[in-house]
Amino acid sequence: MLVPASTAPSATPNMPPHKRRKPDGKDKAVQCNSPEDSLSPATNSQSSVRSGRTRGRKGRTSRLRAERRIKGLEGDSCKVESAIIKDQEYLDFLAWLKNMGCPRTKLTLAEFSNTGRGMMATKNIKAGEVIVQVPERNLVTMKTLQSIYGARIARYDAFFVSSFGKKVNSHMIIALHIALLVQSPEKSGWLPYLRLLPKKFDTMPVRYPPELLELLPQNAQAHVRKQREKIMADYQCTMDFLHSNNDLLARPLEYEEYEWAWLVVNTRCIYLDAKKQVAADNIALAPMLDFLNHTHDAKTEGFFCTKTKSYQIKTLLPYKKGEQVFINYGPHDNCFILVEYGFVTPDNPYNYVTVDNDFAQLSIPGETAVAKREKMELLDMAGYFNDYVLHRNDVSFRLLVGMRLRLINPFHKSSVATQMAISQWHNVVNGELDQISAENEQQVPVHLERLCDAMLADAKRTLAILARKKTTFPVMHLQQVWIEARDIVLSIIDKIQRKETL
Numbered sequence: 001m002l003v004p005a006s007t008a009p010s011a012t013p014n015m016p017p018h019k020r021r022k023p024d025g026k027d028k029a030v031q032c033n034s035p036e037d038s039l040s041p042a043t044n045s046q047s048s049v050r051s052g053r054t055r056g057r058k059g060r061t062s063r064l065r066a067e068r069r070i071k072g073l074e075g076d077s078c079k080v081e082s083a084i085i086k087d088q089e090y091l092d093f094l095a096w097l098k099n100m101g102c103p104r105t106k107l108t109l110a111e112f113s114n115t116g117r118g119m120m121a122t123k124n125i126k127a128g129e130v131i132v133q134v135p136e137r138n139l140v141t142m143k144t145l146q147s148i149y150g151a152r153i154a155r156y157d158a159f160f161v162s163s164f165g166k167k168v169n170s171h172m173i174i175a176l177h178i179a180l181l182v183q184s185p186e187k188s189g190w191l192p193y194l195r196l197l198p199k200k201f202d203t204m205p206v207r208y209p210p211e212l213l214e215l216l217p218q219n220a221q222a223h224v225r226k227q228r229e230k231i232m233a234d235y236q237c238t239m240d241f242l243h244s245n246n247d248l249l250a251r252p253l254e255y256e257e258y259e260w261a262w263l264v265v266n267t268r269c270i271y272l273d274a275k276k277q278v279a280a281d282n283i284a285l286a287p288m289l290d291f292l293n294h295t296h297d298a299k300t301e302g303f304f305c306t307k308t309k310s311y312q313i314k315t316l317l318p319y320k321k322g323e324q325v326f327i328n329y330g331p332h333d334n335c336f337i338l339v340e341y342g343f344v345t346p347d348n349p350y351n352y353v354t355v356d357n358d359f360a361q362l363s364i365p366g367e368t369a370v371a372k373r374e375k376m377e378l379l380d381m382a383g384y385f386n387d388y389v390l391h392r393n394d395v396s397f398r399l400l401v402g403m404r405l406r407l408i409n410p411f412h413k414s415s416v417a418t419q420m421a422i423s424q425w426h427n428v429v430n431g432e433l434d435q436i437s438a439e440n441e442q443q444v445p446v447h448l449e450r451l452c453d454a455m456l457a458d459a460k461r462t463l464a465i466l467a468r469k470k471t472t473f474p475v476m477h478l479q480q481v482w483i484e485a486r487d488i489v490l491s492i493i494d495k496i497q498r499k500e501t502l
């Protein structure tokens with residue numbers, strides 16, 4: 001879901017300064033002829049890897065340069081290229097919007113070399129201006145769908161509440177609605193919008209082939225598994241619903257069709273109330289607004305205006321004519337953005353590395369298997385099991401908590417000395433004590449560095465595998481997240497070696 005709220009600190013729209021090339025390696029701005037062409041959400045990383053053919057056998061300088069490009073760090077001299085999209089499909093969409101009562105905007109659809117298709121300012125836009133207004137009748141929400149499907153949804157909702165104790169989720173119903181519109185596009189009245197929707201979602205990890213999926217960081221793999229389970233569960237419920245509402249279908253609804261519609265909702269819907277980030281009755285598909293791309297430093301406000309009866313986005317930053325206008329989907333790291341939206345952004349300040357597996361696998365001298373299991377149980381009971389992360393400049397408190405406990409050795413739960421150490425550990429966790437013991441505290445950075453070394457080896461191994469793969473957008477996205485992970489780990493190792501406070 002997109003959260004067009006003002007979350008970002010900086011006042012500069014993100015215009016990463018270099019080119020993307022299409023996967024065929026052609027070095028020119030991409031002309032968008034069809035939604036399929038425009039579908040490949042790209043980071044500015046993409047050109048370089050294409051053209052740079054980043055391989056292990058390249059020299060160090062060339063490899064580092066390619067990596068700098070992947071991360072969006074290279075070449076302030078390289079301008080973002082853009083091409084306005086004015087094909088018949090877009091003109092039909094504009095006519096459709098006008099018909100639906102959408103006011104004209106200072107935005108037009110364009111293809112950008114750094115992000116793929118997005119919205120360009122056709123005139124200068126001042127800070128505080130409303131950039132998009134979507135009339136209520138053009139929003140696809142649970143409320144509007146109730147007026148279309150009425151009693152059908154109410155009946156199913158009642159069945160759902162009685163069977164599962166919860167209401168039908170709006171993500172599932174909006175996805176079904178989109179899938180039904182696509183089955184009979186001419187009849188739907190929404191054809192001009194439907195024609196502009198992405199044709200496929202191949203850059204979404206949930207669509208990755210297994211050999212790429214296993215190259216995602218562990219936490220992202222878990223995120224994808226949950227997403228897949230959710231899509232499958234929603235498909236099952238949808239099939240249940242259709243069982244008694246078969247007349248809605250023009251043909252049987254295949255899983256792939258439903259998955260596509262579900263991903264349309266996932267990547268394009270907004271929360272009407274950004275403070276209430278739960279889907280129930282709070283999400284909406286808002287044609288036109290959903291062509292705005294994300295950057296972490298966009299500052300916007302999204303709200304429903306009761307006077308104009310429309311959902312509006314106000315930018316708090318100015319834009320110059322010709323620039324891409326962005327919204328901010330929320331304060332997310334690149335792994336999250338990749339799994340939820342299928343792209344990554346350069347210089348994302350929210351990036352972090354999860355080291356749960358490395359923590360579990362870390363061997364501590366003198367720690368028996370029984371002691372390790374008991375410590376994990378203790379961590380679980382205290383609410384500190386897993387979610388151990390490294391940021392660029394620090395490690396999470398949870399990881400320090402876990403490491404201090406792991407470093408209580410010898411550890412015999414029945415012994416008085418161990419019980420005393422555990423009680424001191426609790427006091428450190430609660431902030432009543434600074435350390436369990438001087439020795440325990442000294443050991444923390446030593447073993448954190450060992451953990452970082454393991455993570456670093458993981459990152460290097462995965463990058464080496466990726467460097468041997470054919471360059472595609474998913475491969476480049478994976479390269480970027482692993483380079484970022486590696487660099488975060490390196491910066492923590494550096495801090496440890498400089499004996500800085502973590």
Ligand SMILES: C[S@@+](CC[C@H](N)C(=O)[O-])C[C@H]1O[C@@H](n2cnc3c(N)ncnc32)[C@H](O)[C@@H]1O
Nearest residue numbers: 041042115117267268290291292293294341343
């Ligand atoms: C709400 S849509 C935005 C419009 C979309 N680019 C289009 O052409 O229809 C969200 C999708 O846009 C793409 N996207 C958004 N922000 C992006 C960015 N900064 N870089 C690359 N792709 C981006 C991703 O594919 C994402 O799933």
